[in-house]
Amino acid sequence: MERIPILKMGPFLLVTIQIDLYDRLALNLEEDLVKMVEKTASKGVLIDISALSIVDSFMGRILGNIASMSRLLDAQTVVVGMQPAVAITLVELGLPLNGVYTALNMEKGMYLLKSMMDFNGTQQEDGDHSFD
Amino acid sequence: MERIPILKMGPFLLVTIQIDLYDRLALNLEEDLVKMVEKTASKGVLIDISALSIVDSFMGRILGNIASMSRLLDAQTVVVGMQPAVAITLVELGLPLNGVYTALNMEKGMYLLKSMMDFNGTQQEDGDHSFD
Numbered sequence: 001m002e003r004i005p006i007l008k009m010g011p012f013l014l015v016t017i018q019i020d021l022y023d024r025l026a027l028n029l030e031e032d033l034v035k036m037v038e039k040t041a042s043k044g045v046l047i048d049i050s051a052l053s054i055v056d057s058f059m060g061r062i063l064g065n066i067a068s069m070s071r072l073l074d075a076q077t078v079v080v081g082m083q084p085a086v087a088i089t090l091v092e093l094g095l096p097l098n099g100v101y102t103a104l105n106m107e108k109g110m111y112l113l114k115s116m117m118d119f120n121g122t123q124q125e126d127g128d129h130s131f132d
Numbered sequence: 133m134e135r136i137p138i139l140k141m142g143p144f145l146l147v148t149i150q151i152d153l154y155d156r157l158a159l160n161l162e163e164d165l166v167k168m169v170e171k172t173a174s175k176g177v178l179i180d181i182s183a184l185s186i187v188d189s190f191m192g193r194i195l196g197n198i199a200s201m202s203r204l205l206d207a208q209t210v211v212v213g214m215q216p217a218v219a220i221t222l223v224e225l226g227l228p229l230n231g232v233y234t235a236l237n238m239e240k241g242m243y244l245l246k247s248m249m250d251f252n253g254t255q256q257e258d259g260d261h262s263f264d
Binding site for chain 2: 003004005007008009010014016018019048050051081105106107110
């Protein structure tokens, strides 16, 4: 497989990672995702990793990269469905995924993104005079 | 990988098939899906196959099976994201996926499921006196 599908759902994008990412696949995913965020003006990216029983340092770095890139394009990233064993491994590896939001499952992740959108919307209305 | 993740999104379940299904994986998916439909009382199943460039007769049969099983549990199945080449292959193989609803992408599939739910809801209200 060369590309991981990115699904558009309303204002959000959804990615399910089911296999270990190798270099090429990870680079393609990063590229596809930023292009898609820009094209669809998405406000959030949901990454489901419930199928992964192992997350190594490479994968951890990719998740961090995706979150940082999306943030620059005004989209928040939420990683959902992490298995407890993965959380243990990540912390033991010294990769606590700083800067990446997490949620227990897809529905909770979507709720988190929606509340972030609402919060930002309210702030913009109250605060500066933006043109959108 | 032993299991394909099934994501719950409101009244629907979402499955993204990214790799070729072999026997064991397909059986696990069927089993997990019917259990999940029963547990969550979902009204619809969305199966995204946009990552697949080839769908063989085995995969075609599995999709048909899933749709039939879900229907028995009062959930409709919509296959979304089919690549044009896959549609050609399926018809040439003599597998036009009868009884399986299809939609161009995830959003259209979700819209289709919602309108089916609304339609069934209206019918039930107008028709017999059900207890729900």
